[in-house]
Amino acid sequence: MKTGIPVIIIGISMFSVGLVLFYSIELGQTDPVLRFIKNIGTFVGISGMGVTLAGILLYLINKNESTIKESFDV
Numbered sequence: 001m002k003t004g005i006p007v008i009i010i011g012i013s014m015f016s017v018g019l020v021l022f023y024s025i026e027l028g029q030t031d032p033v034l035r036f037i038k039n040i041g042t043f044v045g046i047s048g049m050g051v052t053l054a055g056i057l058l059y060l061i062n063k064n065e066s067t068i069k070e071s072f073d074v
Contacts, residue, residue, distance in 0.1 A: 004059025011052030018045020 021041025025034050 002059070002062065004055050004057075004062060007055030007058055008052055009055075011048050011050070011055050014048030014051055015045050016048070018042065018048055021045075 018041045022038055022045060023041075025038040025041070029035055029038070
């Protein structure tokens with residue numbers, strides 16, 4: 001089963017949600033709840049980058065390679 005593509009999609013969506021959470025809160029907020037939401041956005045965005053990279057690596061590892069035909073006929 002190809003698991004790379006769904007993991008890539010999940011990672012991209014995590015990164016997008018992290019961007020929205022991070023940039024929807026203005027800089028310099030003193031309210032602890034808003035700062036917590038901004039920090040969660042940072043964590044989710046960075047985690048999304050890692051999940052996307054893992055999905056790309058899974059996709060590349062599981063890709064079917066063509067067989068090498070060794071022909072030594074001269």
